Amino acid sequence: MGELLQPWHLVILAIIGLITLLIVLPPYWTIFKKAGYSPWLSLLTVLPLVKWIVLYAVAFSDWKARPSRPA
Numbered sequence: 001m002g003e004l005l006q007p008w009h010l011v012i013l014a015i016i017g018l019i020t021l022l023i024v025l026p027p028y029w030t031i032f033k034k035a036g037y038s039p040w041l042s043l044l045t046v047l048p049l050v051k052w053i054v055l056y057a058v059a060f061s062d063w064k065a066r067p068s069r070p071a
Helices: 007-034 039-046 048-059
Strands: none
Touching: 007 039, 039 048
16 A cells, blocks of 8 residues: 555645635635725635635725715
8 A cells, every 4th residue: 555645646736726726716806806905815815714804804894995876
């Protein structure tokens, strides 16, 4: 039997991680941008505990962007 974690396992985990980032970051980027915050804040959502702190801070703060008037 081989070792539990082979080098190719790390490659697969890295690929899965990159795919996850490409799926998760764009929506947060857009939300923060539309809310008037720096879109770079979306990079903090990669960290599990920090993600919840950032989301609660943004959700319950006063947004800098003003809602558009209905037509």
